Amino acid sequence: MQTRASSREMSATPEQLAARAGRVLRLNDMGDWTRAAPNLYPHQWSWDSAFIAIGLAHLDTRRAAKELLALFSHQWRTGKIPHIVFNPEAPPESYFPGAEHWACASTSSDAPPAPPYTSCLCQPPVHAIAALRVWEVAQRNGGEEAIAAQAFLQEAYPSLLRWHRYLLTYRDPEGSGLVTIYHPWESGTDNSPRWDTALAAVEVGDLAPYPRHDLQHVANASQRPTDADYDRYLWLVKLIKNAGCDEMSIYRYHPFLVKDVLFSAILMAANEALLEIAEIADAPEEDRTTVRNWIERGRKGLEVRWNPDLSLCSDYDLRAERPLSACTIAGFAPLIAGGGRSDHLGDLLRIFDSRAFAGNPDLRWPLPPSTSPGESGFQPRSYWRGPVWPVMNWLLWWSLKRSGEKKRAARLKGYSLAQLLDGCFGEYYEPFTGEALGSDDQSWTAAVALDWLADEEVAEKP
Ligand code: 2M8
DSSP: OOOHHHHTTOOOOHHHHHHHHHHHHHHTBOSSSBOSSSSSOOSEEHHHHHHHHHHHTTTOHHHHHHHHHHHHTTOOTTSOOOSEEOOTTSOTTSSSSOHHHHOHHHHOTTSOOSSSOBOSOOOOOOHHHHHHHHHHHHHHHOHHHHHHHHHHHHHHHHHHHHHHHHHHHTTOTTOOSSEEESSHHHHSOTTOGGGHHHHHTOOOOOOOOOOOGGGGGSSOGGGSOOHHHHHHHHHHHHHHHHTTTOHHHHHHHOSOOEEEHHHHHHHHHHHHHHHHHHHHTTOOHHHHHHHHHHHHHHHHHHHHTEETTTTEEOEEETTTTEEEOOOBGGGGHHHHHOSOOHHHHHHHHHHHHSTTTTTOTTOSSSOOOSBOTTSTTOOTTSGGGSOBOHHHHHHHHHHHHHTTOHHHHHHHHHHHHHHHTTSOOOSEEOTTTOOEESOSSOHHHHHHHHHHHHOOSOOOOO
16 A cells, blocks of 8 residues: 555545545455454454444445454354454464464353454444444445345344443443453553553563564554553453453452443443344344443443543543543543533533644644643553544544534544545554554554545535
């Protein structure tokens, strides 16, 4: 695809940008699933696949449906959808920790048969939102596609219901409405300052030496988590495996146990989508009542986590029994969940527009950095500690639209597309220079570009 050196001057029409985004998805297409990126991430990632399905829907709704069904075929007996399904054909030295390191099928009888192996963690549940989006696009296209999409929802529904049930039982034994994560990788915002305090309390024991294959695939190690972060990540994986991936033991002994507000908010929005899917799939009324209760429980849970000092939501460390109050985009959780208190929504929009996020005058584009530049852990080039993530902008754009904030949504879409005109489809972007960082040809970046370009609302011109 486009090289970074030549990309800076690039400009493209919407049609050219869509064609390039389509090429990225084809480049990463593995038949019925898509690699998250060509080199850095040669496997199937859970929430990446959901965003990818949203983009694929504009190219081929049947292929988009397959993306999700392929992932669901590796669902655990507990209902968990694993965060990675390992590609048996990926070169062993392409990604660490790979299939052999996790070897979940030999650790837990709840894991699906291998190969392919899966990880034993999970990621935010964007899947019901994606499944509904695929169905909507197919309905618009009509004919055979619409019929196939109806069958797809019918097939996907039981997996989605089991997945959400897993999250609201195993991951919320307290009945708080909020999901507990066992590892920063589960949040999807891996090295965000959100986790600094909780991770600092994890004492790392004996770890065998391990390779950092990820560093081969980025221009500079500063764009990835540090070795100290990785030690903690691998130590937590070791503890989860030592516990046989048993949820009760993890809950009892694991040193990293956090209520994640972003994950929980996505689950709430996904529960709304699930409710619509339940109608379409003609599911029993009893299921719908359950899902409605989950939504209500979630809203209450999120309200408890409102942080008036930041005018954002904060995560909660169950081990230390205290909130984790970093100023990051995760704090916009109530906007993503939808249906929250209107005064909180007003506060969130004010913070969104302020110099803490999209209103910072030094930004290349008025797009929210993953971590606020005013936060002490902010680093503009380091992964989830500052860069702008197109996929997060899609989530915020979608949430703004759902909340009736059309003008802000149009602005976010317009500038997000302007950022992607470099043709790199970078994983993330330096907020002040607009430089693409991490992997190029990142599938979910291409996918969200396709969805933005297909959206009928007029984008604000930068
Ligand atoms: C990143 O996470 C993986 C571990 O899961 C990694 O750094 O190796 C995160 O950005 C995560 O959110 C994303 O799903 C994954 C693949 O794009 O990469």
